[in-house]
Amino acid sequence: MTVTIEKKKQFIRFDPRTKIILLVLSMIVATTTPSLLYECVLILLIAGFGSVCGKVRYSLIGSAVFMALYLSTVFYLENSTGTMHTMFTAWLSLVFKVYPGGMLAGIAVSTTRVNEFLSAMNKAHISRKIIIPLAVMLRYIPTIREDWRYIKDAMRLRDVSPSIIGLFTHPGMTVECLYSPLLMAASKAADELAIASVTRGIENPKPRTCLIQIRFRIQDVLIILCFLAVPVASLCC
Incomplete structure (x- = not known):
């Protein structure tokens, strides 16, 4: 779907x-x-x-x-x-x-998409030392964006604004309730994506296949x- x-x-x-x-x-x-x-x-x-x-x-x-x-x-x-x-x-x-x-x-x-990117880079004979970090980055950015939306929605219930005005009016509360959870989520997402990539065989030396x-x-x-x-x-x- x-x-x-x-x-x-x-x-x-x-x-x-x-x-x-x-x-x-x-x-x-x-x-x-x-x-x-x-x-x-x-x-x-x-x-x-x-x-x-x-x-x-x-x-x-x-x-x-x-x-x-x-x-x-x-x-x-x-x-x-x-x-x-x-x-x-x-x-x-x-x-x-x-x-x-x-x-x-x-x-x-x-x-x-990550699978299209990996297949294209393999066809271009790019080194895996370059492909793997870029592939993780492609998946990492949407994950952090999604976590940021969840954090903003949760903090709005506590009247913590994610805007620049909220940062200047309540800097301590904004950093504690918005940016600290975001940094923790980013660190956790990086570890999970690295483990998921290895589990799916990103380090497999054989040529990749793609339906597209x-x-x-x-x-x-x-x-x-x-x-x-x-x-x-x-x-x-």
Whole structure:
């Protein structure tokens, strides 16, 4: 039943290796483009990729936040001078270099299943010393997110707010009731995931099998070419 729901949510399935290639290309574009307009195009491509993968709400929110940052940056830089102008420009340059990769990484992690990732990495002949930590990380992030939701729901019954305002108004209670249980749950989840991975044979040296065919398709080639067009355009123009 779970597999059926995931197939309905994800409109087009991409190879996990394609997502890694797109992540590398987005990092290159974010660090080498001479203008923020190219990053705007990159964000639109990432939003389109996320929408096709089934993350429509996530893509819309990510694009809206980036556009708000972009417009506020343009407005502030045109109406400011001095030391604050330099500090704000340096901080925003770091944000704009990290934001596309973070947005795309969130889409890749949430739409990639562990068995697909392991099969794709084995086909790419990647070392197990790299595959195993990444596979555990893919399962670790959703587990911590789920524990965080449970902790927030439980603490709301005690009138402990998980917001930033609650952290400033009642810092001791917030740390004790929210962040301390989260750290304990994170440590416990890491141990359980490591044991479960070993039990399921993640260290088995034989080639893995997967019910889903892991291979490059026409949609993988097209999306890579679309992302590759951004750095090429920035070099030519």
